[in-house]
Amino acid sequence: LQSPGVICEIEEIARQMALDGLWCIQTNPGNSPSMSQVIHMLEKNINELEMPQPFLACPSLTSGFSS
Numbered sequence: 001l002q003s004p005g006v007i008c009e010i011e012e013i014a015r016q017m018a019l020d021g022l023w024c025i026q027t028n029p030g031n032s033p034s035m036s037q038v039i040h041m042l043e044k045n046i047n048e049l050e051m052p053q054p055f056l057a058c059p060s061l062t063s064g065f066s067s
Contacts (some may be wrong), residue, residue: 016042020049024040
């Protein structure tokens with residue numbers, strides 16, 4: 001049986017790895033991080049990381065709409 005603190009830490013590590021993985025699978029190679037950047041990302045706190053833009057997003061639609 002694991003303590004709630006350990007479970008929370010495991011969940012945070014899993015979220016961070018998933019977020020880093022999303023950066024690594026970018027369809028545009030220019031948006032993918034280098035291995036040294038990936039290592040730096042893994043060393044960061046998850047709250048310091050940004051979510052990558054969805055790779056299937058259309059740039060003209062994600063830049064905003066004018067009303």
